[in-house]
Amino acid sequence: MATEAAVDVRNLTAMFRRREGDMAAVNGATFSLARGEVMTILGESGSGKSVTLKAMMGLLPDYASITGEVRVAGRDILKLPPAALAKARGGELSMIFQEPMAALDPVYTIGEQIAETIVKHEGITYASAMQRALALLERVAIPSAARRLKNYPHEMSGGMRQRAMIALALACNPTVLLADEPTTALDVTVQIQILLLLRELQQELGMSVIFVTHDVGVAAEISDRIAVMYAGRFVETGTVREIMRHPKHPYSKGLLNSTVLGGLRGRRLETIPGSPPSLSALPRGCAFSPRCAQADVRCLTTQPDETVLGPGTIVRCFHANTAMAEAI
Amino acid sequence: MLVFVIRRLLQAIPILIGVSLVVFGLVHLVPGNPIDMLMPPEASPEVIAQMKAAFGFDKPLYMQYLLWLSRAISGDFGLSIFNSTPVAGQLMDALTNTLKLAILAAILGFSAGIALGLIAGFNHNRWPDKIASVITTAGVSMPHYWCAIVMVLACAVLNDWLPAQGMGDDQDPFLDRLQYLVMPVVTLSFIPMGVVGRLVRATVLEILGREFPGALAAKGLTRWPILRHVCKNAAPPVLALMGLQFGYLLGGSILVETVFNWPGSGNLLNIAIFRRDIPVLQATILVLASFFVVLNLMVDILQAAIDPRLRR
Ligand SMILES: Nc1ncnc2c1ncn2[C@@H]1O[C@H](COP(=O)(O)OP(=O)(O)OP(=O)(O)O)[C@@H](O)[C@H]1O
Numbered sequence A: 001m002a003t004e005a006a007v008d009v010r011n012l013t014a015m016f017r018r019r020e021g022d023m024a025a026v027n028g029a030t031f032s033l034a035r036g037e038v039m040t041i042l043g044e045s046g047s048g049k050s051v052t053l054k055a056m057m058g059l060l061p062d063y064a065s066i067t068g069e070v071r072v073a074g075r076d077i078l079k080l081p082p083a084a085l086a087k088a089r090g091g092e093l094s095m096i097f098q099e100p101m102a103a104l105d106p107v108y109t110i111g112e113q114i115a116e117t118i119v120k121h122e123g124i125t126y127a128s129a130m131q132r133a134l135a136l137l138e139r140v141a142i143p144s145a146a147r148r149l150k151n152y153p154h155e156m157s158g159g160m161r162q163r164a165m166i167a168l169a170l171a172c173n174p175t176v177l178l179a180d181e182p183t184t185a186l187d188v189t190v191q192i193q194i195l196l197l198l199r200e201l202q203q204e205l206g207m208s209v210i211f212v213t214h215d216v217g218v219a220a221e222i223s224d225r226i227a228v229m230y231a232g233r234f235v236e237t238g239t240v241r242e243i244m245r246h247p248k249h250p251y252s253k254g255l256l257n258s259t260v261l262g263g264l265r266g267r268r269l270e271t272i273p274g275s276p277p278s279l280s281a282l283p284r285g286c287a288f289s290p291r292c293a294q295a296d297v298r299c300l301t302t303q304p305d306e307t308v309l310g311p312g313t314i315v316r317c318f319h320a321n322t323a324m325a326e327a328i
Numbered sequence B: 001m002l003v004f005v006i007r008r009l010l011q012a013i014p015i016l017i018g019v020s021l022v023v024f025g026l027v028h029l030v031p032g033n034p035i036d037m038l039m040p041p042e043a044s045p046e047v048i049a050q051m052k053a054a055f056g057f058d059k060p061l062y063m064q065y066l067l068w069l070s071r072a073i074s075g076d077f078g079l080s081i082f083n084s085t086p087v088a089g090q091l092m093d094a095l096t097n098t099l100k101l102a103i104l105a106a107i108l109g110f111s112a113g114i115a116l117g118l119i120a121g122f123n124h125n126r127w128p129d130k131i132a133s134v135i136t137t138a139g140v141s142m143p144h145y146w147c148a149i150v151m152v153l154a155c156a157v158l159n160d161w162l163p164a165q166g167m168g169d170d171q172d173p174f175l176d177r178l179q180y181l182v183m184p185v186v187t188l189s190f191i192p193m194g195v196v197g198r199l200v201r202a203t204v205l206e207i208l209g210r211e212f213p214g215a216l217a218a219k220g221l222t223r224w225p226i227l228r229h230v231c232k233n234a235a236p237p238v239l240a241l242m243g244l245q246f247g248y249l250l251g252g253s254i255l256v257e258t259v260f261n262w263p264g265s266g267n268l269l270n271i272a273i274f275r276r277d278i279p280v281l282q283a284t285i286l287v288l289a290s291f292f293v294v295l296n297l298m299v300d301i302l303q304a305a306i307d308p309r310l311r312r
């Protein structure tokens, strides 16, 4: 399994060094993803989803330290020398950003930005790179692509910008695509179009995708597997079916019950009491314990380890077994 | 873009007319009639009237303006009241002298400022940033004349490296005359270096704080291509500042020109004010203000060429 994985992440940790002390925005994330698989990282705002993706690309500012392993095609991205790292970024490992307006350079045309990437990675002439850029814009269904190639980001609509961003990310045929809330900034009808486009491209190109969202519905729709993130830790990972039907971690349950999709229809929506902890002042034990109905003394004082329930299925909760028993 | 350029060019015309009106009007608002100032107190009214007629002061104001403007456009700024030599010649000499200093000081100051600003911005809070910031801060805060005097002391009085003042003789070999330029150019370059350096640093930091430089790294670009992107984004505000600074340099610095005995436009302006030499004053201000307008126009067009969002 480990050898054929497209991405294999071990113990990924991202620390921000700050005057008030270090802060772990991602703490020991471990997962692996097969070729063509889609995994969603689900979690509330500030739980460390974006930092996880950026850390996987080694993209954090220099006051952050990243430890652990991120193996893509057998090579550890985090230990690559700068030139090889640059080759891998945008090559086999590529990223779509949440806000395309902020992530695209405002003073270069879309065509220039795509062609630049292709030239950098494949060393072909600028003119033929521009031809490829045109084909890519057509592939992501941007109308009158030849004209749009010469557009600056501010001359496009939000949905079109995100399509252009996707074209940019796919320019050099990545095997792994990281998508950081690619639809959050868009309105609902456009969101669905972009999701459909992403799924279509993923299947066509056989990419592995790590998709970040805080929308349970989107996660259920698009992914094969789900990782639930809370306060910098993966508290539960498993297949969509398992997690949607039998969530084991109390936080996953709360998350599902607070959405129309998860809560059984006709039942009242529940909310999780309290609010997520600040990453710089985490409780000593389980980070979720202050909000958890099942929390006992052990939860408040010790950090629960990962319990491996099956391949790719883990949970970090002392009460997971009882929860499982309940579910059966 | 072409439409933008044409529109900007057309917009410059009313501005230039406005400038000429203000220049013409300002001088006439100054209390004291220049002829009265010039004539001995015992001069007879007839002589004064004659003088006024000779210089055109007897005509109605709007006629004076139109006459002055039409001559000015053809390069004739009349005669100096003080010594009856053509104003155009004096102005030409002074401007050429100042232009030599301004262009060299701009090249030196801007390139040093841009380099220091980039070094500081890309090494935020590390030692290169601190060193560069000390230099740029010193550049904006050291008084001009003080630098000039210290430099004269160090390079011309205590040592014999450079000539203390003047512009050299036209017969001197080119390299010798070049030596006269060194100290005034260096002195004048301090402020542009400082302000440009500080703005470049702040702009680079602001841009690096946005998301797209990270996104550029995410698509596999290395340091230098990312630097190119950042520079292009930082260019518009920096260009605007450089245009302004170059305008100031063209105006000439009275202090620096005095210390180095350099007969440039600052000097000319100063003398004209003291002598109430209205034709000289008008011509100098008009030409300098027109330079400013043209400079602004060029900056606007360059900015729009770089940043499409400014093409409105
Ligand atoms: N560059 C940074 N420097 C310092 N702290 C950071 C930095 N980037 C993120 N953080 C901190 O890391 C934590 C996790 O941030 P992250 O952006 O990963 O959240 P997220 O899960 O993506 O949330 P959202 O759904 O709002 O995008 C936050 O507390 C944030 O303040």
Ligand SMILES: [Mg+2]
Pocket (backbone or CB within 6 Å): A049, A050, A051, A098, A180, A181
């Ligand atoms: Mg985020």
